[in-house]
Amino acid sequence: MTAIPTNQVCFRTLGHDAPSSLATYESLGGYQVWRRILKEKTPPEEIVEVLKLSMLRGRGGAGFPTGLKWSFVPRTSPGQKYVVCNSDESEPGTFKDRDIMRYNPHQMIEGMAIAGYVMGATVGYNYMRGEFIEPFESCERALKDARESGLLGDNILGSGIDFDMHNHLGAGAYICGEETALLESLEGKKGMPRFKPPFPANYGLYGRPTNVNNTESYASVPIILEKGGQWFLDLGKPNNGGMKIFSVSGHVNKPGNYEVPLGTPFKDLLAMAGGVRDGNRLKAVIPGGSSVPVLPADIILKTDMDYDSLDKAGSMLGAGSVIVMDETTCMVKVLARIAHFYFEESCGQCTPCREGTGWLSRVIHRIEAGEGKLEYLDLLGDVSNKIMGRTICALGDAAAMPVISFIKHFREEFAYHIEHKKCLVENRS
Amino acid sequence: MINIEIDGKKLSVEPGEMIIEVADKAGIAIPRFCYHKKLSIAANCRMCLVEVENAPKPLPACATPVGEGMKVYTQSEKTIEAQKSVMEFLLINHPLDCPICDQGGECELQDVAMGYGEGVSRFTEGKRTVKDKDIGPLIATELTRCIHCTRCVRFGEEVAGIQELGAVQRGEHMKIATYIEGSVDSELSGNVIDLCPVGALTSKPFRFSARAWEMQQRPTIAPHDGVGSHLYLHVMGNQVKRVVPREAEAINETWIADRDRYSYESLHHADRVTKPLVKQEGVWKETDWSQALEVVAKQLNIIAKNDGADQIGCLASPSATLEEHYLLQKWLRALGCQNIDHRLRKTDFRVKEQAPQSAALPCEFTDVEYYDRFLLIGSYLRKDIPMLNHRVRKAVMLGAEVSVLNPVDYDFNFDVAHALISDVRLLSTQLAGILKALSANAPLFSTLPDYLRQVSPDPAQQAVADSLKAGEKVMLFLGSLALHHPEAGLLKALAEGIAKETSGELAFLHEGANAVGARLAGAMPHVGAAGSALPTPGLDAAAMTHAPRKAYVLHQIEPEWDCAYSAQTLQALEQAEFVVALNTFQSDTMLDYADVILPAAAFTETSGTYVNLAGHWQSFEGAVVPQGEARPAWKILRVLANLHDVEGFDYTASTEVRDELKQQVEESAAQSHEVAGQTDTSSLKSYSASRDNTQQGLVRLTETPLYRTDAFVRRSPALQQTTDNQRTGVRVSRQVAEQYKLDPAHPVTLQQGDYSVSLPWQVDEALPGNHVWTAGVAGLGAPFGAIELTQGKVS
Ligand SMILES: Cc1cc2nc3c(=O)[nH]c(=O)nc-3n(C[C@H](O)[C@H](O)[C@H](O)COP(=O)(O)O)c2cc1C
Ligand code: SF4
């Protein structure tokens, strides 16, 4: 195996002293792009073109091309516009944005400032989940330093361009990671997703045009503009530009964040994470966070870690949250835990999700408790299908997809559990 | 226009419309719970999912705009499957308590479940339950039945303008609740009952008293204010069981005020008079109609003969029907009596009203939404005429600016741009200041008394003037407080002056359901029906009190509550030789002053017409048979006139009465609406004489609370228990409380001339200094007159 390049995009400050400091960031070329834009007033279209070429795809989960998204905001329309960074990071298995904000907050700030410039927005908000005390402090420090160095504020470096931003801590609801619920929450309302269309690009924060991106998406922008769209695209593979941070958790020896090129084979990523613990056999992997379909070992071991390959394998890259499960794992228990999560986190406004997530969770828990019946398996699939695609936001899909995939790939294990009223897995962990 | 297809039916539709709107117009049914055409789109119930060609998933019809060439299938397998799934989800946590649910039989969920539900549930988990809240006397809650459509929440935010209900908690635990522990107090609150598709919010007074299918629905017109909302009475047997709105976009849209919804409760009040009553030597006797009517005819004849018909006075409710007003004046004028008035709470009659006017608003109610500047003069519009206030609120939502001039800082449900809160004695000064700011040389100034000519505008008045000046369409409202004010004539002239300078228009917010009709019918002392001239004018309502008559004819009024000079009117009645009261109710007071009580049918039991403020003649029929021996008042008046041998009283239906007047009105070329600048300004200088320029002493401030407007409302138990109705009694400003060192534990004694009352009191921070506010207090003198206050040592 050739050495896999790492940490060249969002984690480029890692390994340096005081990685989160302005000095370190600037010593590595940080804020160069921002200064250049301020000076040269680079045409925004040019910036968008570079991003389109780079094939940077949204790192928040849906993988929507960032360049394309930026082109949707009506840049020249009059009035206030906003850029918003989604650092809610609440999907079980995800912990990458936290480390970007802890170790390289300036790169995210620079990305947002550039976005503000491109969109004609003068105000930005970085919305963080309620528990992110440490990242919040790190971002606050970075903001203060950037402001003091004149990189943010009014008439930045005499350019006539204004941009400032604010960090905001949420109150700890998963649904506030959904971009329109996030905007509601930011407005001080209860975090409940809006019906779309209209999309935030036209009707966002306080009803104004707003661009929402994930932390990692914003943080990728400055270096793309510094080194070029082609450079970024070449880091990954066609249609899947760049490196991606994978948050590897579960039954591995070295859990953690790994920034590696998109297209890295799963088995290489697993090796970087120290392999499966105790020499156990790999059983299954959820490759993109708890909401994406699970893949059994035989499939994932043959799959590369990029948007298209995972899609083809029947799952999704999501936020790159790789949950590794070894042979000691009881799939019924895992699904029960996941189902409970979505039941708890449903915002409750739309019928299929509000009613369906509770139903799913209760039935799965009954199976887990040895009170299941075989017909429950069809019922679960049926209820999931009645939620999928029929809700206001994608939480409904997030709740349904794990159920469908767990039963599809591990039906026998569920059946065993029902028949024997106990786990197929001996000494389950 | 674009072309779409629903179920193969080709339709040409407006771009931007939602599929459900288009389908509704085309008569194609799509089930829904959260969608309501008057509320914002929530798209949360998902019941309206439909298959759309080329869409991978079914789309919510309520939130999906139509597009060129779109093909929608409302009956396809995919659509039915999606709708059935949603139905299944909705039912899993919905109690199956239809047999004991008030909504049973008229439940949208039940209806749709019949079409889309399965016979057997696959859901074997426990069902969610929600603890109920007491949200006040009008609405019963059974929140376990809630399906979270949020119609009630959106109604509060978007229509009532006060967010009292909200969805707290999330997911399956989400529930509808009052944010802050408390009742729902909006004057429009009952509409959530109609909006709620299930039995989670139902009518508390109606609860468990009838099933939807046992009742018949009969149309009528609301009898309490000048909007005349369209209603349906739900009748079982001969009883009105409840009242719901009847859609009328130009009048009340799909809403009604709580006052119109719950006043039916009074119909069965113990005070109902069900037999003619005659007092003989001080003892009340039930009698039959012919005897009672003969007594009335004879007594009035005797007085007319011996003392002159001028010794008869007639006071009629402004909420009596057009036909009643017309017949009253036709009958009494035939006897030679011109003393007829319905403007019972008015105190200043110096500037004569021009008549006839066919409307009190310069436009339709719907047009009000498109004015961009308002000045409310002496009005708590929100509580006085809720559905008209709703139109102003809509205008504000569209960007209109509202300024108010009031003695109390009322709580409006829209943003008030400029609030002039002023000593009630200085309202004319304030208006003069605004006028000065608009035009220092307005011609009106030359006709005004000195104290108004000399004002110089202060910044607040200037701000109001600037706001009005910047408007394109300006409307000035003279509210009930301005119309009843001792300087009402002056206020009106000033308002006209301001209207002139701003190219604005004037609206008169008269009290009662038929104030415009009463004017057209000639229920005023200075003009006859359709504005016809009179040989000599009679006495107005105040004069009939100040110069007591020998006989009175009272029509549907309770003078202690309905007349400006409460105590004095009672005195006048008591000294009179003969008083006949036509009324639906009796009271102890009435038994004291009256000699004959004629049981008049209630508003649900008679046919008639109300002319609303916008000038619509709204006729209705009796929905139920009068109780006991009560009779429609128009018939009673017909017989009385016959007994007096008055000609032209051969009507066989109330519509003949209406048509007779209508013809006169048409022939008289009635002015469409009182035009600004036509006020006779010759008397304005005389206002100096009555003006207290010191503003030293205490002044009484009064208003008619929302649920005390008429005898029906006053006898409706649920309305009487509302928070709004607690806004009665005595309140004083903080300044007064301190100045008089008032002890909150003891009542205060209020005195106006010979009249005094002792009552508990409260401080009201919204009152200006020197003001004593009394509402729903009987037994005092002039409504806005000087008042003395003492707090004696308590025994
Ligand atoms: C239930 C739910 C939760 C989500 N949580 C997050 C989150 O925590 N962080 C995030 O960046 N995106 C999250 N998203 C995705 C966002 O809605 C949105 O697509 C994303 O912020 C767009 O940024 P990107 O284009 O840079 O990925 C969530 C979506 C859903 C439906
Ligand atoms: S899918 Fe769930 S979380 Fe999303 S809007 Fe509907 S109820 Fe809320």
Ligand code: FES
């Ligand atoms: S009616 Fe369309 S989602 Fe409720």
